């Protein structure tokens with residue numbers, strides 16, 4: 675039988691502080707096939723990052739299970755790499771050293787030269803070849819984010835977990851990095867799980883968009899398929915009727931959840947990508 679790749683089965687998550695327990699997520703069911711690009715949208719605090727950290731294995735569900743290749747995820751693993759919004763590079767290490775640290779942790783049997791070659795290959799892929807010997811404070815926000823992506827991909831993960839990876843970047847840098855991630859997604863058959871607040875980003879990048887209801891006890895409200903063929907050509911995609919249609923669908927969902935129920939009318943004037 676065909677092996678399931680990534681699965682969330684009736685997942686719930688509660689946090690307890692003192693005598694108060696908050697049930698953040700409840701009954702979340704989702705199956706992600708290999709090489710699929712899935713984005714998650716939903717209002718702040720609904721539990722998107724919590725979902726991602728459980729796939730990363732940094733948190734465990736308090737109900738149900740999160741499975742990778744039909745085995746329950748119990749801890750972080752090199753096959754599931756995470757990129758957070760705030761890059762989290764070590765400030766006292768150069769860009770190359772930051773990537774090397776990840777490579778060293780994974781490719782323990784490689785020689786020193788082979789590991790160095792791996793780090794350099796990924797830095798080149800994200801366009802940081804000329805900046806690899808700089809320290810994080812010496813490069814721009816976009817470059818730091820690229821370094822974070824290079825570090826994640828240098829581990830040659832099967833799943834890339836992105837938590838608002840481009841949120842802090844200007845529009846041009848953001849679209850450049852989106853295209854880079856999309857290219858790497860195709861080249862490396864990566865499965866991507868991305869949390870974002872940017873609807874256009876979700877529609878442009880994804881095969882499926884998961885819309886979360888508000889918490890507490892948040893569940894999946896709706897899932898839409900995004901049919902554009904890959905590789906995607908940005909202007910052709912964003913100018914298409916289908917793009918506008920899916921985008922409106924997402925906005926309508928978010929607005930309806932904001933007002934607490936029913937399908938709200940589509941918001942009239944929200945600027946396009």
Ligand SMILES: Nc1ncnc2c1ncn2[C@@H]1O[C@H](COP(=O)(O)OP(=O)(O)OP(=O)(O)O)[C@@H](O)[C@H]1O
Nearest residue numbers: 689690698716717718719720721722723724725889
């Ligand atoms: N370690 C924790 N301990 C206690 N509560 C937590 C913890 N992590 C998350 N929460 C709570 O769980 C809820 C969901 O948080 P989460 O960070 O997953 O939201 P989010 O959807 O990613 O929001 P945002 O869009 O603002 O990033 C919030 O109410 C948050 O306070």
Ligand SMILES: [Mg+2]
Nearest residue numbers: 722723724869
């Ligand atoms: Mg979050």
